[in-house]
Amino acid sequence: xxxxxxLLSGLVILLGLCGxxxxxxPGSWLVWAGVLWWTLEDPQPLAWAVLVGATAVLLLSxxxxxxxxxxxxxxxDATRRVTAYAGAGAFLGFVLLPVLGAIPGFLGGxxxxxxxxxxxxxxxxxxxxxxxxxxxxxxxTELFTCLLITGAWLGAxxxx
Numbered sequence: 001x002x003x004x005x006x007l008l009s010g011l012v013i014l015l016g017l018c019g020x021x022x023x024x025x026p027g028s029w030l031v032w033a034g035v036l037w038w039t040l041e042d043p044q045p046l047a048w049a050v051l052v053g054a055t056a057v058l059l060l061s062x063x064x065x066x067x068x069x070x071x072x073x074x075x076x077d078a079t080r081r082v083t084a085y086a087g088a089g090a091f092l093g094f095v096l097l098p099v100l101g102a103i104p105g106f107l108g109g110x111x112x113x114x115x116x117x118x119x120x121x122x123x124x125x126x127x128x129x130x131x132x133x134x135x136x137x138x139x140x141t142e143l144f145t146c147l148l149i150t151g152a153w154l155g156a157x158x159x160x
Contacts, residue, residue: 002041006157009038013150020143021087031146032058035153046160054149061145068138082131085113087143094147102147106140107132 016030035054039047086109093105107128114127132140 005041006038009034009041010157012037013153017091017143017146017150020139020146021083028058028061028142028146031149035149038153038157044160046156050152050156053152057145057148061141065138065141068141081117082110082113083139085109086136086139090140090143090147094151099148099151102144103140106136106143110136 012034013031016027016032016034019025019027019030021027032054035051039051086106089109089112090102090106093101093103093108095101096105110131111124111128114131115121115124118124118127
């Protein structure tokens with residue numbers, strides 16, 4: 001596979017990761033499309049295994065999201081800031097404590113954003129619980145799935 005095709009598929013995956021945090025963008029499907037593109041350009045057994053795994057994880061994630069109560073975070077400035085902090089926390093947690101660190105990183109990002117906004121621990125914890133009840137679990141499920149797929153793709157690219 002050429003370097004340009006690899007770079008472009010990586011950019012599509014990165015756009016998908018950012019799209020998970022933006023309302024109205026099909027982030028998880030963009031991540032899957034980037035992996036599909038990489039697989040079709042470099043049809044090795046490892047690439048096909050990553051694509052099959054990504055498809056299975058994405059379909060499982062969709063089933064979990066359908067089982068959760070359908071709630072969406074509202075689109076005001078405070079929610080965008082909280083979403084950005086949560087996304088950054090999930091990414092840092094995923095990198096620092098591979099795979100499972102994304103969940104406490106996500107929760108820590110929401111807590112930090114609310115602690116800065118509200119100033120007190122108790123109020124920030126209450127806001128964290130409210131955020132998770134009002135659509136945060138749905139966002140965490142989709143973001144965690146996309147981080148898993150991206151990690152598998154990156155491992156296959158660097159290892160293969």
